[in-house]
Amino acid sequence: MSILSLILFYLLYPSFFITVIFPGAIFALILLLLMIWFERKAAAFVQMRYGPLYASKRLGGALQLIADAIKYAISEIIIPNGVNPTLYALAPMLLITFAFIPIAVIPVSRIPISGSILSKYFLAFYDPDIKSGLYVGYFVPFNLLLALGLASSYSVFVLLTAWVTNNRFALIGAVREAFLSVSYDVLIVMSALALALEYHTLDIAKIVQSGIPGFIANPIAGVVFFIGVIMGTSRFPFEIVEADTEVVMGPYTEYTGLLYVITMGASYIGTYSFALLYSDLFLGGWAPFSGLPGAVWMTFKAVLVLAFSVFLRSVYGRYRIDQAIRGSWKYVLPAALASIILGLVVGWLWIR
Amino acid sequence: MDKVKEYKKEKNPFRLFGYHLAAVGEGIKHFIRPKRMTLMYPEEVQALPTGYRGFIRFYKDLCTGCTMCAMICPADAMKMVTQEGKKYPRINYGRCIFCGFCVDICPVDALKETPIHDVAFTSREQFRFPPDLFNEEFQEEPPLLSKPVKRVKPIIDEDRGVIYVPDEQ
Numbered sequence: 001m002s003i004l005s006l007i008l009f010y011l012l013y014p015s016f017f018i019t020v021i022f023p024g025a026i027f028a029l030i031l032l033l034l035m036i037w038f039e040r041k042a043a044a045f046v047q048m049r050y051g052p053l054y055a056s057k058r059l060g061g062a063l064q065l066i067a068d069a070i071k072y073a074i075s076e077i078i079i080p081n082g083v084n085p086t087l088y089a090l091a092p093m094l095l096i097t098f099a100f101i102p103i104a105v106i107p108v109s110r111i112p113i114s115g116s117i118l119s120k121y122f123l124a125f126y127d128p129d130i131k132s133g134l135y136v137g138y139f140v141p142f143n144l145l146l147a148l149g150l151a152s153s154y155s156v157f158v159l160l161t162a163w164v165t166n167n168r169f170a171l172i173g174a175v176r177e178a179f180l181s182v183s184y185d186v187l188i189v190m191s192a193l194a195l196a197l198e199y200h201t202l203d204i205a206k207i208v209q210s211g212i213p214g215f216i217a218n219p220i221a222g223v224v225f226f227i228g229v230i231m232g233t234s235r236f237p238f239e240i241v242e243a244d245t246e247v248v249m250g251p252y253t254e255y256t257g258l259l260y261v262i263t264m265g266a267s268y269i270g271t272y273s274f275a276l277l278y279s280d281l282f283l284g285g286w287a288p289f290s291g292l293p294g295a296v297w298m299t300f301k302a303v304l305v306l307a308f309s310v311f312l313r314s315v316y317g318r319y320r321i322d323q324a325i326r327g328s329w330k331y332v333l334p335a336a337l338a339s340i341i342l343g344l345v346v347g348w349l350w351i352r
Numbered sequence: 353m354d355k356v357k358e359y360k361k362e363k364n365p366f367r368l369f370g371y372h373l374a375a376v377g378e379g380i381k382h383f384i385r386p387k388r389m390t391l392m393y394p395e396e397v398q399a400l401p402t403g404y405r406g407f408i409r410f411y412k413d414l415c416t417g418c419t420m421c422a423m424i425c426p427a428d429a430m431k432m433v434t435q436e437g438k439k440y441p442r443i444n445y446g447r448c449i450f451c452g453f454c455v456d457i458c459p460v461d462a463l464k465e466t467p468i469h470d471v472a473f474t475s476r477e478q479f480r481f482p483p484d485l486f487n488e489e490f491q492e493e494p495p496l497l498s499k500p501v502k503r504v505k506p507i508i509d510e511d512r513g514v515i516y517v518p519d520e521q
Contacts, residue, residue, distance in 0.1 A: 048513065312379075331368070
């Protein structure tokens with residue numbers, strides 16, 4: 001084995017390639033800049049404006065975000081008096097880490113036994129449920145459960161961020177997050193449970209390999225899961241935690257410079273990792289492709305979901321906290337129950 | 353007291369969901385076919401009507417030094433200075449609010465409005481125009497852009513709100 005093929009072997013090794021390169025950290029950070037640009041442009045289009053334009057007129061102002069990122073990255077980080085500096089710096093990093101971590105256990109593609117560049121990992125990532133290799137950072141048979149569990153630990157670190165900064169606006173934001181997290185976690189878990197009952201499995205790969213996209217099999221669960229996602233990662237109309245017109249920036253009020261970029265990026269990354277999950281569960285994942293094209297196809301659908309969820313900023317205003325919680329318990333929770341019943345019926349009649 | 357018009361609250365959750373879909377659909381319609389009404393300022397300039405108050409030109413040989421302009425000026429932009437035993441006004445455009453009172457009150461029409469509205473100064477010293485500089489025609493700056501500036505005028509449009517069409521004059 002030559003040195004080049006050895007490098008290629010470790011580069012494409014799923015645990016490294018998925019978490020670090022694609023669709024993990026590096027791709028996600030590029031996507032983050034593009035998505036914030038897209039969000040500003042989409043809001044501008046709907047509001048009869050142009051959005052960022054003059055930084056690079058031919059690219060539609062896409063370089064504006066790179067300029068903004070550089071400006072934030074080199075500006076001073078101010079640590080307020082009376083906080084623990086270690087925790088103060090650690091909290092946003094934990095936040096963005098736990099926004100990233102679900103990507104490691106979400107299957108991205110299937111590894112065929114031969115014919116693909118990934119086929120040499122077939123045995124190391126063999127999934128007995130679908131009788132094929134699985135292109136995933138870390139394979140566990142119950143990865144739906146693990147992905148949801150890891151993703152729901154995100155809100156704990158929002159609370160930590162607010163608590164270590166010792167700011168009254170941050171505490172208001174943290175209380176809002178605590179209120180909301182009960183509402184959205186229930187929705188996400190119930191709609192995922194509906195799919196698990198419907199496909200008789202807790203393995204995301206088996207849901208994808210069944211060939212029926214979850215949105216067709218159970219549209220109610222699809223809608224409820226999406227509402228839970230935009231609620232959980234504070235996208236509009238549920239951008240209640242960091243409502244910048246009410247509580248300065250919610251839990252992230254005290255952060256400046258690079259630490260602020262990390263806190264702001266964390267919610268987008270959280271939406272992205274949920275969008276990857278959504279693409280697998282409801283939009284058919286990598287099927288009918290396999291190998292690297294499957295990964296690209298699955299990620300493309302996730303990017304569409306992410307784009308739609310940031311696009312909602314231009315359509316909606318912001319709900320008050322009581323409106324959001326009332327809507328979530330009064331209207332969406334019964335829909336989640338209905339999705340479980342629908343999942344039971346469809347799983348019993350149609351999907352074996 | 354008049355009754356405040358209130359929208360009826362929708363109770364039917366299915367119809368509520370339909371309204372949400374309609375709102376998102378409307379947003380997507382605007383996203384695909386944006387109806388922008390931005391005036392791209394440095395490249396396009398809105399043509400202004402004649403008589404729109406602009407920068408002020410001073411005619412030194414007409415001035416009688418009556419100090420009426422300095423008296424009427426509400427922002428204290430116009431002040432009198434003495435040159436060779438005679439009083440002349442000088443203006444500070446940092447204070448001027450372009451109300452045009454000085455032009456109206458001048459008994460010998462020594463102050464006139466000019467059709468110049470866009471002037472850029474690079475320092476605060478340049479805001480002040482002593483009588484001799486105030487007496488001169490405005491030097492139009494060479495344009496910063498390579499292309500000539502388009503003059504447009506706004507038109508109320510039923511579909512898009514405001515649109516800008518090229519101005520013929």
